[in-house]
Amino acid sequence: MFGLLGENGAGKTTTINMLVGTLMQSSGVASVAGHDISKNIDLVHRKTGIVPQHDVLWPTLSVEEHLRFYSQMKGIDANFVEQHVARSLSEVGLLHCRRRYSSQLSGGMKRRLSIAIAMVGNSEIVFLDEPTTGLDPASRRAIWRIIENAKRVKSRAMIMTTHLMDEAEHLCTRIGIMTEGRLRCVAGQQRLKSLYGGGYKVTLNYSEDVFDRVRELIVTRATNGATLIHRFVGQSTWRLPASSKVSSVFEILHERASKHGVTDWALGQTSLDDVFAFIVAKYK
Numbered sequence: 339m340f341g342l343l344g345e346n347g348a349g350k351t352t353t354i355n356m357l358v359g360t361l362m363q364s365s366g367v368a369s370v371a372g373h374d375i376s377k378n379i380d381l382v383h384r385k386t387g388i389v390p391q392h393d394v395l396w397p398t399l400s401v402e403e404h405l406r407f408y409s410q411m412k413g414i415d416a417n418f419v420e421q422h423v424a425r426s427l428s429e430v431g432l433l434h435c436r437r438r439y440s441s442q443l444s445g446g447m448k449r450r451l452s453i454a455i456a457m458v459g460n461s462e463i464v465f466l467d468e469p470t471t472g473l474d475p476a477s478r479r480a481i482w483r484i485i486e487n488a489k490r491v492k493s494r495a496m497i498m499t500t501h502l503m504d505e506a507e508h509l510c511t512r513i514g515i516m517t518e519g520r521l522r523c524v525a526g527q528q529r530l531k532s533l534y535g536g537g538y539k540v541t542l543n544y545s546e547d548v549f550d551r552v553r554e555l556i557v558t559r560a561t562n563g564a565t566l567i568h569r570f571v572g573q574s575t576w577r578l579p580a581s582s583k584v585s586s587v588f589e590i591l592h593e594r595a596s597k598h599g600v601t602d603w604a605l606g607q608t609s610l611d612d613v614f615a616f617i618v619a620k621y622k
Contacts, residue, residue, distance in 0.1 A: 339485070339489050339496045339497075339498060339509050339510045339511050339512075340495070340496070340497045340498070340510065340511070340512050340513070340514065341498055341499075341500065341506040341509070341510030341512070341513040341514070342497060342498065342499045342513075342514050342516065343499070343500065343501075343503075343506060343513060343514070343515045343516070343614055344499075344515060344516035344517060344618075345517065345618050346501075348516040348517055348518065348519065349516055349518075349519040349520075350467070350499040350516060351391065351467055351499065352519075353516075354388065354465045354467055354497070354499070356368065356375070357370050357375060357382075357386075357465070358370075358382070358383070358386055358388050358465060359375060359379040359382060359383065363375070363376070370382045370385070370386060370463055371385040371386065371462050371463050373385070384412060384413060384459070385461060385462045385463060386461055386462070386463045386464070386465065387455065387456030387457055387458065387459070387461035387463070387464045387465070388456055388464070388465040388466075388467070389449070389452045389453055389455075389456045389464075389465065389466045389467060389469050390452070390467055391467045391468050391471065393440075393448045393449065393451070393452050394452075395440040395448060395451065395452070396440060397439060397440055397441035398439060398441070399439065399440060400436065400437050400438060400439055400440070401427065401432055401435060401436050401437070401438055401440065401443070401451055402423055402427065402436040402437065404440065404451060404455060405422075405423040405426050405427065405454060405455065405458055406419055406420075406423050408455050408458045408459065409422050409423060409426075409458050409459060411459075412458060412459025412460075412461075413459065414458075414459055422458070422459075423458075424436075426454045426457060426458050427454060429454065429457070429484065429487065429488075430450040430451070430453055430454045430484050431450060431480070431484070432447065432450055432451060432454065435447070444477075445472065445473060445477070446473055446474070446477030446480065446481070449469060449470070449473065449477070449481060450480075450481070450484065452469075453466075453469065453481070453484055453485070453488075457488060460491075460493075460494075461494065462493060462494055462495065463494070463495050463496075463497070464488070464494060464495075464496045464497070465496075465497050465498075466485070466496065466497070466498040466499070467498075467499050468499055468500055468501065469481055469485070469498065469500075470482075470500070470502065470505060471500075471501070478505070482505070482508060482509060485498075485509055486509065489509075498510065503609065503610040503611045503614060506610060507527060507609075507610050510527070511526065512524065512525065512526055513525065513526070513527060513530060513610075515530075515613075515614060515617045515618075517617065517618055517621040517622070518621060520621075522617050522620075522621055523617060527610060530610070530613050531607070531608055531609075531610070531613055534612075534613045534616045534617060537577070537578060537580060537607070537608065538577075538578045538582070538584055538587075538605065538606065538607055538608070539567065539575055539576060539577050539578065539605075539606065539607070539608050539612065540556065540560075540564070540575070540576050540578065540587065540591070540603060540604070540605045541573065541574070541575045541576075541603065541604045542556065542573065542574055542575075542576075542595070542600050542602075542603045543572060543573050543600065543601045543602050543603065544572060544573075544598075544599045544600045544601055545572060545599055545601075546571050546572050548598065548599030549574070551598045551599055552574065552598055552599060552600060553566075553574075554598070555590075555591075555594060555595070555598040555600070556576050557576075559590060559594065560586075560587045560590040560591055560594075561576075561578055561579055561582045561587060562579055562581060562582065563579055564576040564577060564578055564579065564582075565577045565579075567612060567615070567616075568615065575612075577608070584605070587605065588605055591603055591605070
């Protein structure tokens with residue numbers, strides 16, 4: 339699973355639309371599953387599946403009718419279509435409502451159906467464009483489990499876009515971050531955190547009028563020159579220097595934080611959120 343991250347307007351969905359043939363590229367060359375998208379887009383369609391940001395379903399077709407239709411389009415042998423449809427529905431947990439119209443499904447079930455459509459026909463390349471946007475936490479976890487199982491197919495590659503960093507951390511083996519239409523970095527999660535995260539960070543909450551006292555505490559007393567990463571009203575996050583001893587920082591904050599107007603604080607390793615924010619800010 340490759341995670342393609344980026345701020346709104348970075349070009350993630352546009353990239354996917356070009357790769358699946360929805361948009362024509364203005365320049366450059368790309369191949370999907372070994373086929374040039376400019377010359378053999380029909381062959382690309384046979385080997386790819388896509389879960390768009392918004393479900394594209396027919397309200398008067400049932401769940402199994404959707405999958406039967408796409409199975410035939412993907413070239414599944416007519417003698418095995420029903421078996422293939424039943425297996426696909428079982429993989430996404432929709433076998434019990436196979437005869438329901440798509441208009442009768444909940445939002446989470448519609449996303450499951452969209453995922454089943456993308457996988458149908460043993461797709462070699464599957465694009466998931468923000469697959470869990472707008473879903474409640476329980477439905478999101480259910481989708482994660484389905485995607486985890488789909489990842490185990492050895493002949494399949496999956497590309498996902500998301501704005502949820504916990505989703506990217508949970509599902510993606512490699513991550514790329516885009517800004518302004520360009521891919522800025524590609525690596526495994528830990529590699530990105532090591533390169534751009536910078537070790538440990540501390541987040542403090544306080545009344546905004548005591549920010550100068552808080553800065554003096556964290557920069558001078560607790561560390562030897564912590565770097566401000568983010569600042570909001572009444573909250574700031576600082577990156578600790580590599581030379582800082584975490585236990586000493588913890589002890590000083592434990593003893594003096596409240597005296598400097600800090601209401602609560604947290605000390606921990608940098609996250610994918612921090613890496614993402616750093617890359618976006620660097621190339622803004």
